Amino acid sequence: MHRRWWVDALVFAGMLLLLYLSFLLGKTDSMAIPGASEVLTEPHVPALSGAMLCVLGAFLGGGALVLMLAVRGERAARVGDAARRERGRFLQAVLDAIPAPVFYKDVSGRYLGCNNAFGEFLGRSKTEIIGRTVYEVAPADLATAYEQRDRALLDARGRQVYETQVETQAGRRDVIFYKATIAGPDGEVHGLVGTVLDITERKEAEERVRESERRMSALIEALPDAIFFKDGAGRWLVTNQRAQALFNLRGEKWFGMTDRELGLLRPEYAPALQQCLDNDEVAWNSEELPCHSIEVVNDPAGERHYFDVTRIPIRRGDGSRDGLVIVGRDVTARRIAEERLRQAATVFDNTIEGISITDESGIILSVNPAFSLITGYDEIDVVGRHTRILQSGRHDREYYRAMWKTLKERGQWQGEIWNRRKTGEVYPQWLTIGVVKDDEGRVSNYVAVFSDISQIKDAETQLERLAHYDPLTGLPNRALLGDRLEHALDRARRTGSSVAVLLLDLDGFKNVNDSLGHPAGDRLLQVVSERLRAALREEDSVCRFGGDEFAIVLEDISLGEAVSETAEQLIAEMALPVDLDGHLTRVSASIGIAIFPRDGADATSLIKAADTAMYRSKQLGRDTFSFHHDEMALAARRRLEMEHGLRQALEQGSFELWYQPQLDLCSGRVIGVEALLRWRDPARGLVPPLEFIPLAEETGLIVPIGAWVLRQACREARSWLDAGLNPGRVAVNVAAPQIERGGFEQVVARVLEETGLPAAALEVEITESSLLHNADNAKRVIAALRELGVGLAIDDFGTGYSSLAYLKHLAVHRLKIDREFVRDLPGDGSNLAITRAVIALSRSLGFAVVAEGVEVQAQADLLRREGCDSAQGFLYAKPMPGADFANWLAARPD
Ligand SMILES: Nc1nc2c(ncn2[C@@H]2O[C@@H]3COP(=O)(O)O[C@H]4[C@@H](O)[C@H](n5cnc6c(=O)[nH]c(N)nc65)O[C@@H]4COP(=O)(O)O[C@H]3[C@H]2O)c(=O)[nH]1
Incomplete structure (x- = not known):
């Protein structure tokens, strides 16, 4: 056990007290302790023994004892030397009995004496110490320090306490020196006395405490x-x-x-x-x-x-x-984390969004109540199962692959997805999947948050419809038409085609509304919309443009005629009566037409142009259509009027047949006559066939007109025969549609029967091109006509590219060399070559050849020389009405 610091302090305090007392005693002779020892009895240290006793008394712990010894010492001094020596020894024995090291020195620094403890402390015998200086008992560094201190004490007198070190047997020790000067009765300093307090252990203990404090401090700071x-x-x-x-x-x-x-x-x-x-x-x-x-x-x-x-x-x-x-x-x-967790738990349980948490492989670990509400699956149904059970099957592998790729790269995926409820119903979700990673950055979970967007989708579709479709008619609205028109224009720009924009306004719609009420007006618009939709092609767009106005976009328009036809058809559809709650109502339509790119380069200008044209139709008396472009509008109107006129002509018998004879080039005899159609129009006068036959062919009117021609020609020919005239064969022109429609051979048979004209007196002229157009059908009709005994001539021969062998196979009787080749004969070398070749080939194959358009004798001569059988032309007679032809024929000598 280490001595406690306060014990040292007490000892020190006691020593100081005793040193003080010894100092007091040392001032009198009675302090001298003669004979205490050899050393102690030195005459120059008479007061030392008293002081030393005080010091020793301190270590013995009894001030009283020391006082007593001091008094005794005083008395002994008076008794004599022997006694003094005895006392000296006694005092030395006392000193030696003190466990603390004690020493005393003279003013020169020489040790006068010490106790056993001091010798033991230094590891030296008394003889190695006494009479020597510190330089002889201590290492030089310490000795110097001691000497300096001693000198300072001796100079200053009094006491000195300081901490230093001493080289002992056990090595250097930390000590406190307590020193005091020793003065004689005269007050002169004779030396000093000191004791040494070994504080090494105390210092170590203090250091340990400090260390412990440092550790404690570091600990609490850490x-x-x-x-x-x-x-x-x-x-x-x-x-x-x-x-x-x-x-x-x-x-x-x-x-x-x-x-x-x-x-x-x-x-x-x-x-x-x-x-x-x-x-x-x-x-x-x-x-x-x-x-x-x-x-x-x-x-x-x-x-x-x-x-x-x-x-x-x-x-x-x-x-x-x-x-x-x-x-x-x-x-x-x-x-905060707990708070968040609590909030998250509250959100998880109460949010209206479905939430599922899966492990890294997609196995469901937890779902919230909203999940069950949306999917129909309870937690028990899905926990432990893969999210695949929720899939609808609507998305392909590529969809999921892209989803996982995004999740991997961005840690989140968001999008619309179709999933399946427990009931099997497939529904749209807005889904957000987040990746949860552990501390090492590995995916530990996926959190999926979704909402059922079926209603939003429905609303979107509804909105989409409202935004793009007219709720009353279900037709696209103006906005959607705008889009479609833009797209159509883009396509047309790329392909170089045309687009027509038609604006159709109902005439008299206001009257319906005013007289029958709005519901009837609405119904009318619905009927009109249905009719428009039905009348147009799949690829055409029709929209309700507003009120009683509709817009139509026709793509890939190559012909103005096609647009006119559509417009006519729409007008016809609009004109049909509508039953509005028992009221048979009629409206008509005015249409304005604009054509891209001619009438405008963009949607806005085209619609504007169509609108202007539509107002023109209104001004023209409604129930009609107008093109924005004047020429086209005019042509279309003329065409319409002509078509109208043709119908009327058919009904009212305004057609006439004129006849032009065909003569044998050698004999000059009449071998036949060609019936040529004329239209006597009250406004236009006599209209030549080339002006109206193409339109009649286009509109199909040629079929009834052709039938009339056939009947009229046969009837007149019969009458001429009956009048004793011989017109030869009557040649009737037949257009391609007449053959294509089918039943032509029956018509011919019926007419021949009706009129009583022998089949051999009739010749059908078919153009080379119509023969080639529908070859199989033509072949069948020709065969049937041949059966009947009707002759067959190929009109305009040379303009097509039919093979003569093929014509021979069809049992054609006669070829007509087109007027074009004859016109410049005999001067035109190439026409002459063609004419020669045709004639030569025809003869070799056994065809009769008729040359058309022979106007001058030279042409007739040339053709005759070349072997052409017969001719027709102004040289002989111009086409003439039937009665005139009968007269002409009757006037001929043959
Ligand atoms: N410059 C000139 N012309 C001559 C001469 N000789 C005759 N012509 C004209 O040549 C045309 C001959 O008729 P096409 O080649 O069959 O050509 C006919 C025929 O293809 C067609 N056509 C006439 N009538 C009918 C008909 O009833 N049905 C059909 N489908 N087509 C008809 O109309 C075409 C024209 O008939 P048209 O105007 O009557 O014209 C007739 C006639 O007047 C001449 O020396 N010089």
Whole structure:
């Protein structure tokens, strides 16, 4: 056991006291202890023995004993030398009995004496010490220091205490020297006396304490918590930096202050310090230890920090308060996390979005109530199963592959997805999937949050419809038509085709509305819309443009005629009566037409152009259509009028047949006559066939007209025969549609039967091109005609490219060389060559050849020379009405 420091202090105090007493005693002769020992009896140290006794007395712990010895010494001095020596020995024995090292020196620094303890302490015998200087008993560095100190003491007189080291047997030791000067009765200093206190162990103990304190300090600084130690009165004794920082006390002299005093120093923390104080009191009074509390401290930035505070009060044996240990742990982050977790749990349970949490392989770990509500699956149905059970099958592998790719790259995927409810119903979801990773960055979970967007989808579709379709008619509205028109124009620009925009306005719609009411008006619009839709092609667009106005976009228009036809058809459809709740109602339509690119380069200008054209139709008396472009409008109108006129002509018998004879080039005899159609129009006069036959062919009117021609020609030919005239064969022109429609051979047979004209008196002229157009059908008709005995001539021969062998196979009787080749004969070399070739070939194959358009004798001569059988032309006769032809025929000599 180490001696405690306070024992040393007591010894030291006692020594000082005794040194003081020895000093007092040393002032008298009675202090001398003659004969105490050889050394002690030295005459120059008469007072030493008294002083030494005092020192020794101190170590013996009894001031009284020392006093007694001193008095005795005094008395002994008076008794004599022997006694003095005896006492000297006795005193030396006393000194040696003192366990503390004691020494004394003269003024020159020589040791006059010492006790055993001193010798043992230094590891030297007394003889190695006494009579020597410190330089001889101590290492040089220490000796120098001792000497300096001794000199200073001797100069100053009195006492000296200092800490130093001594080289002992056991090595260097830390010591305290207590020294005092020794003065004789005359007051003169004769030397000094000293004792040595070995404080090595004490110093080591102190160092250990300091070390322990350092460790403790490091420990509490290393802790992340704020640590306080207060004494029983609540004064702060120990804190770590974390604790000081908490109350912004770094650099402040907080030691020994109470919370209240610190609250005055830092008013902003006064409430927190008061709270701390209150909880201290709770801890002092608590029976359950340690005592816990949650306390809040706002940091300088105003952020709230939560502390989980632990208090342990320490009481003394008598129960009084000794100190309080306080440890405050900042749990703000944990509290926030807990709060978030609580909020998340609340959200998880109460959100209307479905949530599922899966492991890294997609196995469902947890779902919330909304999940069950949306999908129809209870938690028990899906936990432990793969999310695949929710798939609808609507998305292909590529879809899911892209989803996983995004999840991997971005950690999140969002999108619309179709999934299947428990009932099997497929529905759209808006789904967000998030990736949860563990501390090592590995995917640990997926969190899917979704909402059922069926209703939104429906609403979107509804909105989409409302935005793009007219709710009354279900037709696209103006906006959608605009889009479609733009697209159509883009396509047309790319392909170089045309687009027609038709604006159709109902005439008389207002009357319907006013007279029959709006519901009837609405119904009419619906009927009109249905008719428009039905009348148009799939690829055409029709929209309700507003009110009683409709717009139509026709793509890939190559012919103005086709547009006119569509417009006519629409007008015809609109003109059909509509039954509106028992009221048979009629409306008509006015249409305006604009053509891209001619009438406008973009949608806006085209619609504007169509609108202008539509107003022109209104001005023209409604129930008609107008093109924005005048020429086209005019042509279309003329065409329409002509078509109308042809129908009327057919009904009213305004067609006439004129006849042109065909003569044998050698004999000059009439071998036949060609019937040529004329239209006697009240407005136009006599209209030549080339002006109306193409339109009649296009509109199909040629079929009834052709039938009339056939009947009329046969009837007149019969009448000429009956009148005793011989017109030869009557040649009738037949257009391609007449053959294509089918039943032509039956018509011919019926007409021949009706009129009584022999089949051999009839010749059908078919153009080479119509023969080639529908070869199979033509072949069949020709065969049937041949059966009947009707002759067959190929009109305009040379303009097509039919093979003569093929014509021979068809049993054609006659070829007509087109007027074009004859016209420039005989001058035109190439026409002459063709004519020659045709004639030669025809003859070799056995065809009869008729040349058309022979106007001059030279042509007739040439053709005859070349072997052409017959001719027709102004040289002989121009086409003439039937009666004139009969007269012409009758007037002929043959
Ligand atoms: N410059 C000139 N012309 C001559 C001469 N000799 C005759 N012509 C004209 O040549 C045309 C001959 O008729 P096409 O080649 O069958 O050509 C006919 C025929 O293809 C067609 N056509 C006439 N009538 C009918 C008909 O009833 N049905 C059909 N489908 N087509 C007809 O109309 C075409 C024209 O008939 P048209 O105007 O009557 O014209 C007739 C006639 O007047 C002449 O020396 N010089």
